[in-house]
Structure formats: structure tokens, C-alpha cells
Amino acid sequence: MKPETLSFYDKVYEVARLIPHGRVTSYGAIAKYLGAARSARMVGYAMNGSHGKDVPAHRVVNRKGLLTGKHHFEGTNLMQQLLESEGVTVVDLQVQNFDTVFWDPAKVL
């Protein structure tokens, strides 16, 4: 594999796909896993191109467990419903038991 051919965005998509069903993670966690802990913003920005891919962007939230990117989804509460459909409790765009449903990619590795 030549990571050189994969853009930072592509790496984000790869990691996002590794997120277990019913779990969530933060942009910073993904960024840190990629070796760019300072590029958490880029992770979210990359998600803009996640449409049309197998990337569960709805499982990616900010460090507070807040669904900051819900505005980028079609519906007004689509992101929340997707999470709740997977067993994740979400109230007012805030993930409940965030520390419990939180999934750290680096931890799995």
C-alpha cells in the first residue's frame, strides 16, 4: 500500500469505516490516529466528501459528543435518528453516555 497515493481525506474515510456499529468517535481521535492530532478540523472537512461513500459520518462527533455536523445531513434530525437506530442515545444533539459509546481507533489497534 502506498499511503502517498491516499490523500488525508481518503485516510479519514478508511478509519471512519472502521467505526463499530452502535459506537461513535471524535474528529480528534481519528486525526490522532492518522498522526495528525492537530488536523481534527480536516477530518470533519473531509467528511464533506464522505457522501456517496460507505463512510458513517453520523458516527463521528466532536470531542463533546455533540452532533456538530448534523447540519450537513439531509434531514434536520437524520443524524440523530441514525445514531439512535444503532443503539446510541442522543438528546438535543448531545450523545448520552458518550464515554461509554465512545470508540477510539487507536485503542483497537
Added chain:
DNA sequence: CTCTTGACTGAGG
């Protein structure tokens, strides 16, 4: 090459 844009994060008040 330069400038702008962000689905972020951490530190300080």
C-alpha cells in the same frame, strides 16, 4: 506560490 475555508481542540478568563 498565496489566500481562504472549515463537521475541531485546548487554554484562559
Added chain:
DNA sequence: GCCTCAGCCAAGA
């Protein structure tokens, strides 16, 4: 605990 400020860094024009 909340709000504000600044740093961070890759991609696109």
C-alpha cells in the same frame, strides 16, 4: 461550567 480567542493544517481557487 460557559464563552472567547487563537492555533492548527490540508485542499481548492
